[in-house]
Amino acid sequence: MKEKASLVLHFILITGVIVQAFEPISTTILTGAGMAALGKKLYNYLVETCNEHWVGFNKTGLEADLQSKLFGQHVASRVILKAVTGFMNTENPKKPLVLSLHGWTGTGKNFVSQIIAKNIYQRGMISGFVHLFTATAHFPHEAEMDLYKSQLQQWIKGNVSACPRSMFIFDEMDKMNPGLIDSIKPYLDYYETLNGVSYRKAIFIFLSNAGGENIVQVALDFWKGGRDREEIELKHLEKALSLSVFNNKNSGFWHTSLIDKNLVDFFVPFLPLEYKHVVQCGRAEMISKGLKPNEEAVEQMARDMNYFPQDERVFSMKGCKVISSRLDFYI
Known part of the structure; x- marks a missing residue:
């Protein structure tokens, strides 16, 4: 794409002529400034840059995707829609948006x-303004933690300087050294600028399995009490979740100032999935493969997966994590 843009821009600067499809060639001679302006517009259209063409917010799309593609997560869907919409619609936010997503594997955090x-x-996700870090791939050696902290700070500073609307995703927080995330605490705080750079429009998302047991216990308690799953609200989970993560030495948030200073805007719980949600995931996976949903195959796959408690088989142990690979066996 960059090579294509470079060639077109080179042609414009040499000839001074813009040819538009289905329109006659203009005989107007562009000035140097005019050619430069047109060249810049064309470059920004062809090559990803930090402007409204490449970076914007589609609330309708976000709401539709959460409703139609994320299964069994009514609490997470509501929180994320409100949090992201409120943040993106605020012209001058007071701090970056910081979300911490928690739950067992396969419940939809990465999705x-x-x-x-x-x-x-x-x-x-392939945008140059979206940055994904995983603990095991990017920060594997505890002895190198001081180096990782310095590199992470420079990486965030450099990318936010290039585009204030940058997004940083930290996966496997439960495998991350607890001190690492504290090193970026200043960038998540309420500062107007730090060394001339404003971080207030950036988004930070943390993904973790830590706290999953607390979420599962709440879901089990509601089920045992005969209460509907949809009755579970954020208030039933958020306080216990933040405390368990803060006090868990394996959470990556252990005694972190991010929690202590209330810099995490929302701890978002992802509930364990039930059989019906696994079936929904199976149907969606077949559609994404360009196939007509095969109800018999999808339901058989869902039945063969492991559930708990063992006798009642209420919640899926792996959620939708392995569906893509497993479904091929049943089709």
Whole structure:
């Protein structure tokens, strides 16, 4: 794409002529400034840059994706829609948006990150303004922690300087050294600028399995009490979740100042999925593969998965994590 833009821009600067499809060639001689302006517009259209063409917010798309593609997560859907919409519609936010997503594997945390990115950035997760870090890949050696902290600070500063609407996603927080995230605390705070850079329009998303047991326990208590799953609200989970993460030495948030100073805007719980949600995931996966949903195959796959409690088989142990690979066996 960059090579294509470079060639077109080179042609414009040499000839001074813009040819538009289905229109006659203009005989107007452009000035140097005019050619430069047109060249810049064309470059910004072809090559991802930090402007409204490439970075914007699609609330309708976000709401539709959360409703139709994220299954069994009514609490997370509501919180994320309100949090992201409120933040993106605020011209001058007082701090970056900081979301911490918690729940067992396969409940949709990574998927939600992709949905958010898709509805802000034209190129979604492959945008140059979306940055994904995983503990095991990017910060594997505890002995190198001081180096990682310095590199992470410079990386965030450099990317936010290039585009204030940058997004940073930290996966595997439960495998991350607890001191690492504290190193970026200043960038998540209420400062107007730090060394001339404002971080207030950036988005930080943390993904973690930590706290999953607390979420599962609440879901189990509601089920045992004969209460409907949809009755579960954020207030039933958020306080216990933040405390358990703060006091868990394996959470990446252990005794972190991010929690102590209330810099995490929302701790978002992802509930364990039930059989019906696994079936929904299976149908969606077949559609994404360009196939007509095969109800018999999808239901058989869902039945063969592991659930708990063992006798009642209420909640899926792996959620939708392995559906893509497993479904091929049943089709």
